[in-house]
Amino acid sequence: MRTFVRKLVIALITAWVTITATFILPRLMPGNPIEQLIGKLTGRVTPEEIAAIKAQFGQGLNEPVIVQYWHYLVNLFHGDLGTSITYSPQSVSSVIFGQLWWTLGLIGTATVLSFILGTALGVYFGWTRGARTDLFIPVAGFLQSTPFYVLGTLLVMIFAFRLHWFPFEGSYDATTVSPGWNWAFIASVLRYAQLPLASIVLCSLSGWMIGMRNMMVTTMSEDFVLMAVAKGLPKRKVMWHAARNAVLPQIANLTLAIGLLVSGALIVEQVFSYQGVGGLLVNAVSNLDYPLIQGIFLVITFTVLIMSAVGDVLYVWLDPRTRTATVE
């Protein structure tokens, strides 16, 4: 219980630090969102119009920073992230959540899929180390060291442009289907997700695989694995003894990977012109959309915080040694 409270306090402090940093960072950027917005308007802009814009979007930008900070905190506490400047009059939260599902759907699925596949392959390649299957290791190493934007672009070029097996941009066919719970839309989404999904899995799979294989090889030299053989257990049970222990560092890495999910979305979405939080962030930054930047940063931060909490719990559940010993 004490451990839990300590973890909670640490999480709260982390949350406050990021919330504050999120407030400060966009304000350190050169320029000002109002000027940016006015600059975009064509024709003559009257001082009244400028005042109106300031009143609408300024959210008190001419107030002292400390007062802005206070308003920011209070609004945040009420779940109000403000109004987006770029996508006005939509609120920041509705803009973000509109895109978040795309990101979670594509990159979340890809992360989980590559983790499961990579780990399973790692168990197998670790178990058969020294056999011919070791030839896959350099291939995996190559895939792991190739940056995603190179491999992703290459795949788009080959499979979408040349072979026309997959659509090369977008998240669904906007000309024929309309978003909603209808089969045509879902089918279109699934079709458009195939290539990005396959590319991400292909790219991140090898990392999981190599990690798991190496852990497997290390664990297999442990006495308890030899003991499992000595006990006359069938092969798959011996393998399980090793794999069950070898997977622990993988779990820790998985929480890190999920934490990076939203930020990793940036490149993926650019390469495949897929919609999502990554593209939104690029837009928000280039338009100096303070509320939106803050909102996205907060979403990223809270994903990391929540995921690492989930990871901690999962790890404790999987590894009894991390539990505090009960006093007898």
Added chain:
Amino acid sequence: MTTSSNPVLEVSHFNVDYGVGAAAVRAVDNVTFTLERAHVLGVAGESGSGKSTLAYGLTRLLRAPGIITGGDVHLHLGTDADARRMDLLAASEAELRAIRWKHISVVMQSALNALNPVRKIGKEFDEVLKTHNRSMSKSARKDRARELLGLVNLTPDRLERYPHELSGGQRQRVMIAMALALQPELVIMDEPTTALDVVTQREIVAELQKLRQELGFALIFITHDLSLLVELADEIMVMYAGRIVERAPALELYRGPRHPYTLGLMGSFPPLHGERKVMTGIPGSPPNLKDLPGGCAFHPRCPYAMERCTLEDPMLSPIEDGQRTVACWLHDPSVSAAVPVELRRKDAALAGEAG
């Protein structure tokens, strides 16, 4: 060698190498012995003498690059009517799986490493019982596990514990209880008490003695602590550089070692019982198996070395009417030199005073 009446394990000319070709190193060299049913054989020697390699070789548990390069190992299973003799070195993986733990079980030096860290003790027991006895019910398995823990003086609540929650002694007791789970004919223990403190060592050896009288399993007990073996073993085999250098009934070996190396080993450990004595140890360090000296491998460290020891390797030969065997030129009838008094006596009260 005496003809065996009721053996459980027969080993002849057993060799184990590490590596192949020119880089190969012989870790177990031409080892031959027979273990009688319900007997305890102690194997003693320094680190690198090949005693653990022998144990893992016999049970076909060697890890790469260890390779069995010769010899025969036969295990006798069952009793009287349904007795059969199994060639362990020729056995397939499936055949080995069938006899493992049921007929031969193993206890390793570090019980902490030998128990799966993420599993409760109860699950480990359950798995072993279930694998070898499919018809056993879950509650019967649990009862059996409790009973086994009782054998080694542990309370049944340990079944709900993880290995890291037990003390070193408790863990090793768990391992011993587990090794006895299926009532095997043969148990091999590789330095089971080395990682424990002296008091716990003593307790465990006493428990083992009791268990073996009750259950009647044969035991190969490997250690570098000769004085521990004297309490437990019927016979002791001393190994040096992969070979057996002396073999004798436990008490006789303790009272009167015949090989200079055995004498040195005895001077290296305080006895569990009896008066204090001066520890002497053995000069030099264990031999490099890659580059063994010519002649007797022990001669560079031997205080009694003669010219012949540097030239010819002594064979393991019977002495004293075949009661015991030793591989040392000092005891060869053709050697005229007198056997030193400390390697001649029948009842040395203090073996450690030589040196």
